[in-house]
Amino acid sequence: MNSIIEKYMLLVEKISNTTKAHKSFGTDVNIYRSEIHIIQLIGDRGEVFISEIARLIGVTKGTVSQIVSRLEAKGLAEKSVDKNNNTRQLVCLTIKGMTAYQTHVNYHLRKHQEMECFLVSLNAENRMVLEKFLTTAHEMIEDHQ
Template structure:
């Protein structure tokens, strides 16, 4: 059984890590483009890239957010030159969203950003005792369920 002081230290360290990550993640980044991109915008770019030929209503349904929220984000992305709206080839009354060259670049740089975190985590776990990965994974999975 873990001693109580160690549990408190883990709790404080985890909360501090979450706060640092949140602060870092909430900052705008350009992801290799000439415009700053918010967290919600880069994740919309990722969603559009990975779910082709969707219109605003379908995106809202799949993400479980309002059409208004999607429209606002889409309008910002369009003004920044990251996406375009094109007529759906099947249903000419619907506009589908596509990434521009700049949007593709932002997507690829965002993916690379995530890969850098994967490399950091792999290196940290590689320096730990065998079996630690499973304990950490199970702890984070359960903690994630709790919040």
């Protein structure tokens, strides 16, 4: 029993430490987790307003502006003023940003396929136990915050 709890706690710790980790996602720059998820959001939509990004991910416009400025400095995104409302800024990906976006999408597809293969190998009872464990773990994390 302790081994399972220990592995779970190590997993939680590893997940929380991923905010400091970075990857290049097929580019020549380091891209942090917060940055790649903004890239993902922009890439999924083609272009998006800073205020919309803030609303979608639940942070302030100032926080998004800081991240977008870092993406611009790395050559991953570009801002432009909305032609209809010059107080709003529109963000789109550059070619390098699209490379990072596509590499990130492909990474997730590959990882989801690996997990799908693992889950298919389990019998129905084991999948139910796993699902119950994940639900309980999620509730524990929610209570811990």
